[in-house]
Amino acid sequence: MTTYPPSDDFVKRAHVQGLEAYRALYEQAKADPEKFWSELAQKELSWFKPFTKGLEWNPPFAKWFTGGKINASYNCLDRHVAAGRSAKTAIVFEGEPGDQRIISYQELHRLVCRFASVIKQLGYKAGDRAIIYMPMIPELPIALLACARLGITHSVVFGGFSAEALKARAQDLDATLVITADGGWRRGKEVALKGAVDESLEECPNVRNVVVYKRTGSDIPMTAGRDLWWHELDQKLNAQEAENCPAEELDPEHPLFVLYTSGTTGKPKGILHTTGGYLLQATMTMKWVFDLSPEDVYWCTADIGWVTGHSYIVYGPLSAGATSVLYEGSPDFPAFDRFWDIIERHKVSIFYTSPTAIRALIRQGDDWPNKHDLSSLRLLGSVGEPINPAAWQWFYKVIGKERCPIVDTWWQTETGAIMISPMPGAVPAKPGSATLPLPGIIVEVVDTKGIEVGNNREGYLIIKQPWPSMVRTVWGDPKRFEEQYWSRVPGSYFTGDAARRDDDGYYWVLGRVDDVMNVSGHRLSTMEIESALVHHPAVAEAAVVGKPHEISGQAVCAFVTLKKGEWDHKALQQELRQFVGHEIGPFARPEEIRFTDALPKTRSGKIIRRLLREIVTSKGAPVGDITTLEDMTVLASLSSQHDDD
Numbered sequence: 056m057t058t059y060p061p062s063d064d065f066v067k068r069a070h071v072q073g074l075e076a077y078r079a080l081y082e083q084a085k086a087d088p089e090k091f092w093s094e095l096a097q098k099e100l101s102w103f104k105p106f107t108k109g110l111e112w113n114p115p116f117a118k119w120f121t122g123g124k125i126n127a128s129y130n131c132l133d134r135h136v137a138a139g140r141s142a143k144t145a146i147v148f149e150g151e152p153g154d155q156r157i158i159s160y161q162e163l164h165r166l167v168c169r170f171a172s173v174i175k176q177l178g179y180k181a182g183d184r185a186i187i188y189m190p191m192i193p194e195l196p197i198a199l200l201a202c203a204r205l206g207i208t209h210s211v212v213f214g215g216f217s218a219e220a221l222k223a224r225a226q227d228l229d230a231t232l233v234i235t236a237d238g239g240w241r242r243g244k245e246v247a248l249k250g251a252v253d254e255s256l257e258e259c260p261n262v263r264n265v266v267v268y269k270r271t272g273s274d275i276p277m278t279a280g281r282d283l284w285w286h287e288l289d290q291k292l293n294a295q296e297a298e299n300c301p302a303e304e305l306d307p308e309h310p311l312f313v314l315y316t317s318g319t320t321g322k323p324k325g326i327l328h329t330t331g332g333y334l335l336q337a338t339m340t341m342k343w344v345f346d347l348s349p350e351d352v353y354w355c356t357a358d359i360g361w362v363t364g365h366s367y368i369v370y371g372p373l374s375a376g377a378t379s380v381l382y383e384g385s386p387d388f389p390a391f392d393r394f395w396d397i398i399e400r401h402k403v404s405i406f407y408t409s410p411t412a413i414r415a416l417i418r419q420g421d422d423w424p425n426k427h428d429l430s431s432l433r434l435l436g437s438v439g440e441p442i443n444p445a446a447w448q449w450f451y452k453v454i455g456k457e458r459c460p461i462v463d464t465w466w467q468t469e470t471g472a473i474m475i476s477p478m479p480g481a482v483p484a485k486p487g488s489a490t491l492p493l494p495g496i497i498v499e500v501v502d503t504k505g506i507e508v509g510n511n512r513e514g515y516l517i518i519k520q521p522w523p524s525m526v527r528t529v530w531g532d533p534k535r536f537e538e539q540y541w542s543r544v545p546g547s548y549f550t551g552d553a554a555r556r557d558d559d560g561y562y563w564v565l566g567r568v569d570d571v572m573n574v575s576g577h578r579l580s581t582m583e584i585e586s587a588l589v590h591h592p593a594v595a596e597a598a599v600v601g602k603p604h605e606i607s608g609q610a611v612c613a614f615v616t617l618k619k620g621e622w623d624h625k626a627l628q629q630e631l632r633q634f635v636g637h638e639i640g641p642f643a644r645p646e647e648i649r650f651t652d653a654l655p656k657t658r659s660g661k662i663i664r665r666l667l668r669e670i671v672t673s674k675g676a677p678v679g680d681i682t683t684l685e686d687m688t689v690l691a692s693l694s695s696q697h698d699d700d
């Protein structure tokens with residue numbers, strides 16, 4: 056197989072140069088991980104008080120950098136200002152309508168201090184929890200950093216989630232503050248946010264305030280006493296106090312944020328990340344993987360509502376002192392060259408996006424990128440799912456002009472930072488492989504018993520050693536944390552992914568082994584969509600599987616049995632799609648709904664999803680919208696009794 060080594064020019068200026076240098080660093084980390092991470096933590100982060108112990112490991116619970124005091128907001132802002140980098144651009148913002156803001160580190164520091172003062176004066180303090188539900192505008196990272204400054208644990212809810220999903224998260228977290236906006240812009244239309252907040256808060260009595268940023272200027276209801284305009288609170292600040300809002304000195308294990316992610320049951324899990332370890336790995340991977348240098352203009356196209364945006368738009372780039380692009384809207388608005396246009400105008404040098412976005416843009420033809428000068432690019436990145444070789448080749452040739460290495464970065468919400476990826480100046484790429492684990496990350500491929508399968512054999516991907524940015528627990532449910540991640544292979548972290556390692560030690564991640572789907576790089580649980588569907592009065596039972604999809608990787612396909620009655624199937628399909636949109640969010644709507652008389656089950660009554668997957672995958676799949684009872688019975692008997700499916 057062809058490998059793609061970096062050019063000599065790229066290697067010359069890289070942080071880690073050549074495979075030997077990577078191996079040396081990897082071996083050094085492996086020999087004494089605690090020492091390795093401790094030295095980096097001392098060197099790469101600013102501490103109010105030095106830590107005394109690197110790692111306390113009581114499997115599966117880890118504490119990193121005990122005894123120290125630190126603040127993530129301080130590390131992302133104050134230390135750069137103090138080091139003479141105040142004039143450097145922190146954020147290049149482009150709104151979808153075309154509005155722009157260039158925000159220096161000094162200005163970002165000022166804005167974060169002001170907003171932290173605002174919420175402090177409302178009485179919020181370290182240990183409180185805030186839900187953030189905002190469009191991709193500078194006030195989103197500002198809100199995160201203001202919370203982090205005070206030690207308020209934030210939980211960003213992606214704007215595509217519905218009021219129901221928002222409510223579930225606010226309740227699980229017992230949040231007392233919500234930060235939102237009237238709306239944001241997407242494909243030229245306003246995406247309203249405040250309405251969903253109002254609806255969700257009907258059942259969240261502990262939320263005392265909703266702070267609302269005015270983005271679109273549309274008319275929205277404000278609840279007296281509870282809802283407050285961001286700009287009005289800001290204007291009321293006492294001039295002297297406002298910008299002097301010192302960062303709280305926090306324990307490195309202080310909860311920085313909780314992000315809800317889909318698991319194998321209907322209820323999303325609150326993945327908890329803490330301060331010191333998370334920040335360290337977010338920072339290090341900016342250097343190792345994105346090879347960041349002071350003159351780079353870096354752009355990650357993810358939404359801050361997902362972990363990629365937390366680690367690679369907010370905490371990683373800002374802690375590393377990068378200039379980072381923030382774009383509010385859609386890649387196809389007003390035309391299919393919005394990404395290429397932004398890259399050209401802002402001279403982006405590092406561009407990090409998803410295979411889904413790449414595939415969607417390939418479809419529009421090469422004329423769109425070819426109209427633009429993309430010569431500022433020097434490194435490309437991919438995340439969210441395995442990148443198929445055709446998409447890789449297009450990205451490499453048409454966008455990178457065969458000059459730019461591609462880093463295929465494997466990681467998860469739970470890992471906090473990139474785990475497997477080439478260091479671009481050191482590790483030659485193979486299209487479709489995330490290549491080699493980063494220093495300090497010990498991975499393995501094992502069978503159901505936890506025994507290593509060796510090279511070239513498929514198995515479960517596990518991580519054998521704790522790492523600083525690892526998930527600390529499932530919020531409010533340590534038992535689920537243990538069972539979900541640490542019980543399959545005792546002592547090791549179970550990723551839920553299948554993988555294979557080749558003879559060069561390269562990892563090929565093959566996809567999920569559990570009931571988690573990956574739709575456009577978003578994680579969706581089959582069970583979560585099923586439980587949404589069965590809430591509908593017409594639905595008796597539902598089973599959801601992922602169906603291969605050319606652009607989004609997978610698409611949601613639902614098999615539904617109906618309660619007795621006369622149903623208009625066409626109308627009901629529409630209604631159920633809307634219904635899932637309401638229960639979870641528009642992005643979770645099934646692309647396909649098939650009505651069936653029965654679902655294939657094991658003797659003990661478990662739905663055999665594997666069979667349904669076969670139906671949606673096979674070319675000779677049943678046509679029409681009705682899959683009959685006979686089909687299901689035949690299929691079920693064919694499968695005999697796979698209770699473990």
Ligand code: WT7
Pocket residue numbers: 316362363437438439440441442463464465466467468469489550551552564565566567573576577578
């Ligand atoms: C799952 C994690 C943190 C990244 C954004 C998604 C899949 C992610 C890759 C990749 C193959 C990948 C895995 C993983 N995945 N990146 N480069 N190659 N698979 O975070 O929502 O927590 O999803 O995304 O299946 O387990 P997430």
